[in-house]
Amino acid sequence: MPSYKLTYFNAKGRAEIIRLVFVQAGVKYEDVRVNFDDWPPLKPTMPTGTLPILEVDGGKKIPNCQAIARYVARECNLAGSNNLEQLKVESVMEVFLDIVNDIFPATKENDEAKKAVFEEKIKPKLKNLENMLAANGGNVFVGNKITLADIGLFNYCDVFMTKLCDDPLKDFPKLKALNEKVSKEPRIAAWLAKRPQTSL
Known part of the structure; x- marks a missing residue:
């Protein structure tokens, strides 16, 4: 099973759908929460200057909440059976x-x-x-x-x-x-x- 690191603000917002997929599937992931005050210096280090981002097995930061949610759902067998x-x-x-x-x-x-x-x-x-x-x-x-x-x-x-x-x-x-x-x-x-x- 790959390791997953999800980074978002300390909020539900655009990342909660991803968290819920991980939870429903029983798949462990690292839930990193960024304080809003800490965001300005981090923003330029993100691929699109936005959160959430997902890292798989310590790889590159992947942006876009919808893309991430759909990928995680496929990986967790929650995207449909065919x-x-x-x-x-x-x-x-x-x-x-x-x-x-x-x-x-x-x-x-x-x-x-x-x-x-x-x-x-x-x-x-x-x-x-x-x-x-x-x-x-x-x-x-x-x-x-x-x-x-x-x-x-x-x-x-x-x-x-x-x-x-x-x-x-x-x-x-x-x-x-x-x-x-x-x-x-x-x-x-x-x-x-x-x-x-x-x-x-």
Whole structure:
């Protein structure tokens, strides 16, 4: 098994999806957390001037949270059991990326504007995700076991969507049930109970 070193800020942010994949797979990794005050001198040493970065077996720093998450999911057998399933997993992940891109500008707005963004932009995408989940039987997005797509639902709801709405899945029972299912996975539940409590 390779050795993995994941470096990010002391926050959930863009790295939590990667941590959750490692946790669900039961794969050990080094969780390096950079204090925000220490970031300016480190920034120029990063390949793209951003975090997170992943190092495998002490190799070069690899950037980009989405690329890392998908790589780790493949390495940990959480990306789908064949190429078609992997494609389906990644198609779900692309919807989450669209959601995040809608959320970031809205976080600086007032409550009414946030509500409008959620109603007009996020909810239609959640409806699409509900339909995708239903098309696979309603238990998981792809195949018959938890994958990156299901972990993604939990992560993007927990870290991002709740910035616009306290209960973003209330109108989507299948998504809500899956979200709860992921949160109760034994390894993930243990991680949620002990992970550092951070503001982001």
